[in-house]
Amino acid sequence: MLLLIPLLALAVFLFLWLSRRGSSLTRQCLWREHRAEDLWRCAACGAICHPEKGAPRHCLRPR
Structure with missing residues (x-):
């Protein structure tokens, strides 16, 4: 039991880190679908994107 809690914390941190790596979206990105x-x-x-499937995963704002 003593080893389970740190392993669980590490697994959660690793999952969050890996899921964030695939996206560069920030809190300012508010994508809305216009079907x-x-x-x-x-x-x-006001950026516009025509993705093949799903919402955009990268911020298109000019730097």
Whole structure:
């Protein structure tokens, strides 16, 4: 039992770190799907994306 808690904490941290690596989205990215136009539009900056499937995973705001 004593070893289980640190292993569980490590597993949770590793999962969160690996899931974050696949995305560069920030809190300012607010993607909204417009199905009639078949596109995604960011409510924060107005960027437009036409992904093949699913929501965009990267912020398109200019640096």
